Amino acid sequence: MVKKSIHEINGRIRDGSVNVVTAEEMVDIVGELGAEGAAKEVDVVTTGTFGAMCSSGVWLNFGHSEPPIRIGKLWLNDVEAYSGVAAVDAYIGATQQSQSKGIEYGGAHVIEDLIRGNSIDLHGTSPGTDCYPRKVIDTTINIYDLNQAIMLNPRNSYQKYNAATNSTNHTLHTYMGSLLPHHGNVTYSGAGVLSPMHNDPNYETIGTGTRIFLGGTQGYIVGEGTQHSPAAGFGTLMLKGDLKNMSSEYIRAATFEGYGTSLYVGMGIPIPILNEDLAKATAITDDDIVTNLLDYGIPSRDRPVLRTVTYGELRSGSIDINGKEVPTSPMSSFKKSRQIANELKDWIKAGEFFVSMPVERLPTTTPCNAMKQSNVDLLVVDIMSSDVTTIHEDAGFHDAAKIIMEKQFNHLPVVDSGNHLVGIVTAWDISKAVAKDEHDLVKDIMTRKVVTTSPDEAVDISAFKLDSNNVSALPVIDSNKHVVGIVTSDDISKLLARRH
């Protein structure tokens, strides 16, 4: 059994005899030498990842103004920062959006601008007190004017993340990028073989105090991240580092269309190979890392798992979903992850970076619970109208017009011979058809892309669907695509009126 100490390894870093390889290179070394041989041979394995980490932000200290102010509300380039702490400290979060520019510019962009040395407009307000009489401050600052600019990411570098796809009939814009209709593509995140936490899954060397690569400089692990869920393989880390030494090469602002802003963060963890178990763990390959493919078309916390998938499959460029080859896209950059693992390797080889043991190990059993919701949400079944008439797709559109008139509905779901929902006809579709005097069958004039709901969906989700798809009714269907009711924007408006 090989046993090495951190002191021994740091001694080798100091005298230049250290053997460092990246996690990608380690796969072959363990393959050739076995875990024991590799543990003797290799002292440190470096990892790296570069991807969207929404849960990121920076603590800023501006120094005192004259006369002094205790800032209560603060905007940096029109992006609100949290300043409800002491007088001139603030935390700018990556996902906060500019009040004037929306998702085009957010906290992440302020952070990138700071790193680039650009000027930032600061506007702060305060109620004014005897010791802090000033009520408003307006100035321009840059990173060099700040006393501290400390990046603190409450939840960073997920051990692994779910892959995403979309079963609906319209494109979804998510923090996993654009998801095309009918499982048109799959997106995934994470660096697989180079992924930091996957290379030390038992958190032997990763914990509070571990020195790491963060944003192009040395940083530290503060401890477990929020939503740390180790049992499920979804561990997370809280990280800190000095923004003043970071580089825009490794910290980049991002905007996800239809979602908001986020920050791409580059980080890497060195894994000191203290024993052969660690050598074995760092030999993990993309094919060994399994994650779930989730359907983001279901706007619920419990998104259905379509299948499990390995990072090896995801990185091959396409995967199979129900017999169909679907192209995959990573959201994180493997090239940059590799660059980070190599840069960290160079630092260690050059004697500029020493490895450390955690002063406290990360918890391995923390649960990650869902939010406690004390108010019971209303479901579609509670408000839908079950008195719904449908029409066959081969019926004439005059029949549809008659039903709409008699029943005083505005929306008529269309079904096929198996009674499955295939479309919807509205009074508007009928008017159009009459005006053009062109078609006579319902199936020629109906809208085929129907947005639907199910009886057990929360009313809030239906309201969101109505709004975001710009429609005024949703047929309610069961798992066999049979129409069991309909919900209209009127039903929801009435409900909301009662709530307020």
Place this chain on the structure above:
Amino acid sequence: MMIKINMAADIVTTPILAEAIIETGSLLNISQAHFDPIHGEVVAEIPSDQLVKIRDALVSRGAEVVVLNTPIHRDEEECVECGACISVCPVKVFSFADDWSIEADSDKCIQCGTCLKMCPHNALALGQ
């Protein structure tokens, strides 16, 4: 080269593409098509030296032909080479090289704009 063919309601149901192909003998490779009862839009790849012939054949049948000559532009400074744009492009303009750099075969671009919305770093633009 890529062209976009617009057809108004009155000709959308007539086989003008087939007629133009027969008349000119030119190969026209359709890469995207959208039809509704009032309008049709087809994006096709054609041999560059046959543009005039094909355009005349289509225009004489009432279509409108636009040459798509401003393909996708990728700002290499902004791009972090994540590859998010790969899976949404209908004509597979983007791909990974062996070293996981992004390669873009812009000549194939049909200017649909889908990748612009996908790119988290605003590195893609059309019409430059």
